[in-house]
Amino acid sequence: MPTNQLTAPTVVMDEFNLDGPAVEVEHLTKVYRTYSSSLRRAIAPFRKGPTGKKFVALNNVSATLQRGEVLAVLGRNGSGKSTLSKIIAGVTTPTSGTLRVNGRISAMLELTSGFDPQLTGVENIYLRALAMGIPREEAEERRPEIIAFADLGDHINQPVRTYSSGMKSRLGFAVTTSIDPDILIIDEALSVGDEIFRLKCIERMGAIRERGSSIVFVSHSLGTVKAFCTKAIWINRGVVQEDGDVGPVTQAYEEFLRKERSSLRDELREASDQDAVLEKSDVVQINEVRLTNASGSRTTTFVHGEDIYLHLGYTVKRPQAQLTFTYTITNSEDVEVFASDRRSPMLALDPSPGTHQVRARLIKPPLLGGGFRLTGELWNNASGFFVTHSNGRRFSIEQDDFVGTGIAAIECELTHE
């Protein structure tokens, strides 16, 4: 057993043993202790029995990761996911329980991946290789591939402190995944970075998986998890809620999230907090949208050239600086026939709190026979807030005499010169 780390005797990290499961975690518990001052913390290990305030990050967690599997670790912030990945990576020691790791680990526990800001990108590659115990020749061999993946151009020769966070994570990922690890741990390292970077990372992680290595993937991005991972484990407040195949576990987790979100919303509505997240209907609500003809009867069929009346009922719940009525007419193929000017002063509405009713008269629309859709929207141009009424109202135009084809009729007067 390598004695590199002053670890607990219950942690066994064997780089060269590739038999058996890649990672085995049994009854793992991690308790963090907080002390009122750093002095007390320094003295604590020398006193009999534990002291300080207890925070249980992981409670009796057990899991197994076989070779070639990709394990997703799901959970809300503060659930203990990162603690688990840190323990597996060997960075922190468990309070109790056993951990067995077979194979070489490479971990990306944070974006910046422990680069020295004063050194250049290339120097940091060598430093990382040195820190991981990789011989210089091997580092030289892999250097071009790392530089190519990181795609930093000339910046690779500049000190890392000049890099943007995206650049740092690209380099970090390139270095972490270049050493052909048997077990790769990625802890939310893909959250910063554009689409292309994320694609490259997933591709590379896929290649690593093809080679037979195992991956521990801690992420909030359920889409990626569902597509890429084979197994999942869901931890909440340090306790395992579900584990097994990725499908059922992510389903359970998503259900949990949905419940949390709706209960949170209810709580906020009750608390009536100014800064809380609101639904649009909490600000302005459209109560009804009704199409009528000139005599006031509700209809959705109109004759070509007939005025169309739109009745709009709305309630203003939070005071708005201003409100404008806008409308859009699209035909049956969703081609936009007309969308009104959002800033038109003629379409200004009463923005005062309370319920209002307006009637919009579309003046002799020259629409030809066919199906159309009318969507009404209320816009606050000062704040950019807008509320739409569902998918709009369908109506149709009937035409008895043929005047032409198309969407709208344009009349023509012919004069002989």
Add this chain to the structure above:
Amino acid sequence: MLGDAIRATRQLALINYQNWQRTYAMAQVALTKRYSGSALGVAWAVIRPAIYIGAYWFAVSVGMRGGASAAVGAPYLLWLVPGNLAWFFMSDCLREAGESIRKNSQFVTKMTYPIATLPVSEVLSHFLVHLVMMCLNIILVLVSGYGLTLAAIQLPYFMLCALVLSVVVSTLFSALTAISADIGHLIKSALQLLFWVTPVLWTASHMSSPFRYIIMSNPLAYVIQGYRDSLVLNNWVTSYLPYTAYFWGLMGLLTLVSSLVFTKLAPEFADVL
């Protein structure tokens, strides 16, 4: 407790032994980092002590109006140099290697690195510079016409003493500083005070006991005295064997304490940094 301490010492020694190549490579990295940023680069390793020694010599020599050389038994400037170089080496180690774990926290929190080798790398990087400085010191003694005596062969021994002292105490300090930044600041302030209490600029030989014993009980005083005896005062270590026994006894005790503290605090590093 003693059993734990011995086990801890063995563990640390093993880790350092197994990883010595990496430790040496890291020492070189530390050197490049320290000097590559500035324009004068490595020259600072010589300029800095030169400035300090020059200042001390001027202040004390002029202040004492020539009495200094008589008090120490050799030309004052020549007498100052080896003692100061020894002090610079050891105090730099204690100060910087004492912070080595806190400064290099990424090795603790982001990867599995043998942290027990971090203070050793730092000490080693200072030692490499110190070696060069001592060579320059020897050249200085020869060039000044004062001449080297046979006692100079003791120098490697005293350099070894300095190295052991630095490694052992830095390991202790680095563990304490990593856990508690307050202790780190305390250590820094104590080192400042230590300069005046250690006979770097002055000699304790004229002091009466018990003051003399108290001052010389400081292990740094032993090392500094040894450097001076080797290069300037032509004294042999055999003339103070009990003192030597005391030094090594103290080193043994410090090794046990340092290893025990380090191994007990090490599991907490990742959680604190």
